[in-house]
Amino acid sequence: MKIGIIGIGNIGGTLARKLASAGHEVRVANSKGADAVQPFAEEIGATAADTNGAIAGADLVIISIPLPAIEKLSKDHFSDLPASVPVVDTSNYYPGLRDPQITDLDAGEVESVWVSKQLGRSVIKAFNNILAHSLAELGQPEGTPGRLAVAVAGDNDAAKQLVMRIVSEVGFDPVDSGPLSESWRQQPSTPGYCCDYDAPTMRKALDAAVKGEASKKRDQLMGKFATLGANPTHDDVVAMNRSLNPLQ
Incomplete structure (x- = not known):
């Protein structure tokens, strides 16, 4: 498959490495x-x-850059790309930490719906609710007990299925989180965000998300992380994320 990846940071770079290694x-x-x-x-x-x-x-495009950089991408970049080609958005909104305030997102617009408007085409939301270390180091073959999961949202079923196959190929169980309008369920500080859950637990976490609650917790998150010290371990980060939204 021909795959274009824009952005080679922790998520984009890891996906590029894994997918190139897969041929x-x-x-x-x-x-x-x-x-x-x-x-x-x-x-x-x-x-x-x-x-x-x-x-x-490309047969698949992955965009793994911050939201301000997405805002600068011209819609012309995608004008010749067939509508059937999935465009994957891995971004997350962190206002005041990494990103400037974006009025529409602060007003509650779903992040990847906003991204779709910037690009002039629908996107698939994936690889945004997994930690970079987990993506790089914790993938497992299909069928492995306890295999970690990645949520995938989108409106085009064929495009979503292709992306879900890629999720599995790089070592994770894909969990269909619904249409793009429901992708708020996998945004920062929701129950399923960066918690290293397997597929059944991820399903439970996505269902447990309450609209409007995550942004309040997200804005408190950096203060909570400060209590972990200068060099928190991966397990520390996962435990902190889980503590924001304990599952029953």
């Missing part, structure tokens, strides 16, 4: 152009490209 034709890009990503591309066996080059002719 896919991966093209990587970021805002600085092909030369800037050339060393990483050579390291993982991918092709360096600019944004247009990563998207053109």
